Amino acid sequence: MVFSCRQCGTCCMFLGDYIAIEEQTGPFSFACESVSTGTPFIAEVDDDKREIFRDHAFPDAHPHACRFLRPDGDLLRCTIHRDSPPQCKFYRCVALRVSDKQGRSLGYVTGALALHSEDPELRSAWNEAERGRPRSDEDAEPWIAAFLRQKGFRVE
Ligand code: SF4
Ligand code: SF4
Structure with missing residues (x-):
């Protein structure tokens, strides 16, 4: 089966403690750490997601969710899709x-x-x-x- 992510965001709802923002280094840039592997990474919010990223109502209401997760219509989207760590990119909720x-x-x-x-x-x-x-x-x-x-x- 070829896995196709539906961008439901379920897997990111409790990853707030695992994708840690260490420092904001620019308006849309962050020094982060993938806590489970202890791997640092630099993330910049994707150009086309900056508008939705600006709205902090979702992360404020969901303190355990990854700080980069935002609602976008019916979807919950990763706003650092380009720079997200490998374990996020390769994650498949269903194999x-x-x-x-x-x-x-x-x-x-x-x-x-x-x-x-x-x-x-x-x-x-x-x-x-x-x-x-x-x-x-x-x-x-x-x-x-x-x-x-x-x-x-x-x-x-
Ligand atoms: S990988 Fe995550 S966002 Fe994608 S369909 Fe599975 S639970 Fe939803
Ligand atoms: S970086 Fe993106 S894919 Fe990874 S947990 Fe956060 S919102 Fe989900």
């Missing part, structure tokens, strides 16, 4: 969607290869897959998809 043979959704697997499902059969197959999967996530993703298909699940 695999799993359903039964009738197409009934049973759960999904995140880009970090965590299963979100309450279905006992899928959970049991997942546990088996976890024990046999290749070590690297890159190799594991197609391997797990094939394993679950072999067990009779639909995987997209």
Whole structure:
């Protein structure tokens, strides 16, 4: 499945403590740190998002959200899309969607290869897959998809 971000902003709503602004260095420039990896980065607000960035009502109302997240119509958008750290750029909330043979959704697997499902059969197959999967996530993703298909699940 080719992941397409819907820009719902859900994944950024609680990242305020992880994308830290150390210093404002210009009207739209910031020295930041990606706290989970301890990586510093410089971010400048994207040219086309400066207008929405100026409005601080959203971050004031959502203190746990990333400071760079802003509403834009129906979307919640990252205003430093160009300069956001790699873990933001490569984040995929859904890597695999799993359903039964009738197409009934049973759960999904995140880009970090965590299963979100309450279905006992899928959970049991997942546990088996976890024990046999290749070590690297890159190799594991197609391997797990094939394993679950072999067990009779639909995987997209
Ligand atoms: S990665 Fe997923 S949760 Fe995050 S904004 Fe995109 S669709 Fe929403
Ligand atoms: S930098 Fe952008 S993508 Fe990363 S958490 Fe903040 S708003 Fe989300």
